[in-house]
Amino acid sequence: MATTVMVVDDSLFMRKMLRDLLEEQGYQVIAEAADGNEAVARFREKAPELVTLDIVMPNKNGLEALGEIMALDPAARVVMCSAVGQESMAQEASLAGAKAFILKPFNPEHVVQVLRDVCGG
Amino acid sequence: MDMSQYRSLFLSEAREYLRTINETVVGLEETPEDRSGIDTLFRGAHSLKGMAASMEYGDIVEVAHRMEDLMLRVRDMGLVFDSGVADLLLEGSDLIERMMVDLEADREPRTPAGDLPDRLAGYTPPPPPPRKAADPAPAASAAEPAPAQATPSAASVPAVEPAVPSTPPPTPVEPERTKELEVTSVRVKTELLDHLANLTGELITNKNRLLSINRDLASPQLGEAVGETAKLLRALHDEVMKVRLMPFEAIVDRFQRSVRALAKKSGKELHFEIVGREIGLDRSILESLVDPINHMLRNAVDHGMEESAERVAAGKPARGVVKLSVARDRDRVLVTVSDDGRGMVPERMIASAIRKGLISPDEASQLSPRQALMLSCIPGFSTAREVTDVSGRGVGMDAVNASIQKLGGTLAIESEPGKGTRFTLALPMTIAIIHALVVQCGPIKGAVPVTAVLRTVELRRHQMTRVGNRSVFNLDGEALPLLSLNRALGLPLGRFPDGIVPLFVTEAKGRRVGIVVDRLLGQHELFIKPLGRPLSKLPGLGGGAVLGDGELITLLDVADLL
Numbered sequence: 001m002a003t004t005v006m007v008v009d010d011s012l013f014m015r016k017m018l019r020d021l022l023e024e025q026g027y028q029v030i031a032e033a034a035d036g037n038e039a040v041a042r043f044r045e046k047a048p049e050l051v052t053l054d055i056v057m058p059n060k061n062g063l064e065a066l067g068e069i070m071a072l073d074p075a076a077r078v079v080m081c082s083a084v085g086q087e088s089m090a091q092e093a094s095l096a097g098a099k100a101f102i103l104k105p106f107n108p109e110h111v112v113q114v115l116r117d118v119c120g121g
Numbered sequence: 122m123d124m125s126q127y128r129s130l131f132l133s134e135a136r137e138y139l140r141t142i143n144e145t146v147v148g149l150e151e152t153p154e155d156r157s158g159i160d161t162l163f164r165g166a167h168s169l170k171g172m173a174a175s176m177e178y179g180d181i182v183e184v185a186h187r188m189e190d191l192m193l194r195v196r197d198m199g200l201v202f203d204s205g206v207a208d209l210l211l212e213g214s215d216l217i218e219r220m221m222v223d224l225e226a227d228r229e230p231r232t233p234a235g236d237l238p239d240r241l242a243g244y245t246p247p248p249p250p251p252r253k254a255a256d257p258a259p260a261a262s263a264a265e266p267a268p269a270q271a272t273p274s275a276a277s278v279p280a281v282e283p284a285v286p287s288t289p290p291p292t293p294v295e296p297e298r299t300k301e302l303e304v305t306s307v308r309v310k311t312e313l314l315d316h317l318a319n320l321t322g323e324l325i326t327n328k329n330r331l332l333s334i335n336r337d338l339a340s341p342q343l344g345e346a347v348g349e350t351a352k353l354l355r356a357l358h359d360e361v362m363k364v365r366l367m368p369f370e371a372i373v374d375r376f377q378r379s380v381r382a383l384a385k386k387s388g389k390e391l392h393f394e395i396v397g398r399e400i401g402l403d404r405s406i407l408e409s410l411v412d413p414i415n416h417m418l419r420n421a422v423d424h425g426m427e428e429s430a431e432r433v434a435a436g437k438p439a440r441g442v443v444k445l446s447v448a449r450d451r452d453r454v455l456v457t458v459s460d461d462g463r464g465m466v467p468e469r470m471i472a473s474a475i476r477k478g479l480i481s482p483d484e485a486s487q488l489s490p491r492q493a494l495m496l497s498c499i500p501g502f503s504t505a506r507e508v509t510d511v512s513g514r515g516v517g518m519d520a521v522n523a524s525i526q527k528l529g530g531t532l533a534i535e536s537e538p539g540k541g542t543r544f545t546l547a548l549p550m551t552i553a554i555i556h557a558l559v560v561q562c563g564p565i566k567g568a569v570p571v572t573a574v575l576r577t578v579e580l581r582r583h584q585m586t587r588v589g590n591r592s593v594f595n596l597d598g599e600a601l602p603l604l605s606l607n608r609a610l611g612l613p614l615g616r617f618p619d620g621i622v623p624l625f626v627t628e629a630k631g632r633r634v635g636i637v638v639d640r641l642l643g644q645h646e647l648f649i650k651p652l653g654r655p656l657s658k659l660p661g662l663g664g665g666a667v668l669g670d671g672e673l674i675t676l677l678d679v680a681d682l683l
Binding site: 058 | 127130131134135160161163164167168170171172174175177
């Protein structure tokens with residue numbers, strides 16, 4: 001069974017890229033969300049096995065959404081994604097339960113490696 | 122990973138971000154403390170940077186990155202969002218747009234970033250304007266006209282080094298309206314929409330043909346089937362047209378930018394308000410509206426609006442209001458540009474038109490105040506100098522009026538001296554399939570869009586009078602000149618043996634006129650197609666359509682014919 005994933009990013013462009021990349025690697029993208037509120041709602045609804053979560057988003061940012069998702073399911077596997085400049089968030093996210101941190105722009109090999117680690121461990 | 126497949130998605134989404142940035146910048150100048158606006162700008166630049174980095178567009182990354190950093194200073198480090206910050210962000214957004222145009226044209230980037238990244242990075246606010254020491258409060262009194270671009274509260278927040286956060290942490294932010302990015306939506310090429318509209322139009326023409334055939338056959342079954350088809354076609358037409366509708370929103374950022382620039386240039390203090398962004402209009406109409414609306418806004422800012430001092434002296438608030446609003450009115454869309462400026466004086470408009478030989482004193486005496494205002498739409502009415510004399514209307518108003526009529530719409534002007542002026546454009550929501558009044562002139566049938574028809578009248582001969590060498594008739598207390606469509610088309614004049622003269626009232630050259638025809642044949646739903654060359658070169662013809670009986674009919678541009 002393919003691992004199910006939810007891709008969260010406020011940019012359609014970013015979601016599309018990540019979705020293509022993940023599907024190419026055999027993951028099954030079962031949900032997308034464009035902000036933190038949507039992410040929490042979809043997570044509740046679809047219970048994906050893996051979440052990629054952008055940090056800078058409108059309405060509810062990635063860190064806030066991370067907190068809510070972890071409260072819903074303390075075993076949730078969430079990988080934070082953000083561009084240069086948000087590295088300081090990495091530690092905060094990891095304390096809040098994120099399994100990994102991917103820096104944008106995405107390096108496909110790196111993304112694949114990180115996700116594999118997260119899913120394996 | 123092949124990134125070229127993502128290019129068009131990048132371009133279209135990046136443009137959405139740029140538009141949001143432009144609009145938010147302009148909005149923030151009015152309310153510089155608005156945290157959600159500041160967040161939106163930060164996020165916009167941040168997202169642009171991330172997207173451009175994925176596409177490996179280094180130049181765009183650099184500009185977006187500096188814009189993001191500047192907004193970070195505003196968000197977290199107490200930098201005041203002043204007009205200097207606004208200018209830099211707008212400049213950045215323009216630069217990125219130009220870079221994207223290069224990308225789109227598949228050519229080497231020819232737009233260098235220049236020194237903008239450095240200026241974004243090194244921005245320091247201007248020193249606070251010298252103020253009386255005993256006056257710590259920001260100048261908020263209307264009686265003290267401040268320069269339009271004063272930096273609000275610049276005096277109360279000291280300029281700080283970027284690294285020293287001197288303000289308390291940001292207060293919780295009002296959640297911004299959710300920008301729905303539905304995962305279930307698809308993007309289609311606009312040509313496909315045009316094609317769908319075209320097919321729907323052909324189907325409607327064909328349905329009219331079936332209706333016409335059944336007039337001879339009189340088959341109840343066929344009649345019922347055609348009636349059902351007509352209903353379905355109406356629903357199909359509505360849906361197809363809905364798809365072609367774009368919210369007015371799509372063009373408003375250009376107006377915000379131009380009003381901002383005009384106000385800055387003329388040093389006038391004003392508040393620009395936009396209402397009805399969500400109202401949908403056919404995208405081709407929307408595109409054709411940009412120039413006319415810009416013309417009207419320029420008139421409002423340059424000429425309609427007084428200087429602050431003059432306003433205060435007249436007992437008005439120092440800051441003027443220019444408002445652009447869009448509203449639905451049945452199957453029409455009303456676009457109004459209004460200001461609370463000095464207004465227009467009909468008598469002065471008339472005097473000016475006489476002086477320029479545009480109308481005779483005789484004609485002038487027939488003009489109602491409403492008609493006098495419409496004089497501004499006559500070509501040649503205004504020159505730049507004259508404009509100021511007659512309280513400032515007329516620059517390009519003839520052009521505005523002409524393009525609105527081309528779209529099948531109308532323009533109306535209302536004004537009250539000292540109170541302000543309002544221009545109202547009434548436009549069809551969609552084009553291509555229109556309701557038209559079909560008229561007969563000699564052997565020719567012509568169609569006039571119903572939006573251009575104010576009303577139809579059947580006159581008795583005694584209701585017509587002569588003024589000079591012109592026939593006029595009275596409508597609601599206004600003397601309207603009568604013109605013959607036959608004459609305009611070069612046909613023999615109609616005879617009216619029963620003494621009843623059919624006509625329709627329309628607006629031409631800014632005035633209401635009665636257009637006499639041989640017969641009024643009623644209203645039809647027509648699918649208008651553009652005429653090819655050389656017919657398209659003929660003045661007064663706006664397109665062609667096929668009636669149910671297969672007869673060809675031309676759409677008449679009455680204003681152009683007269």
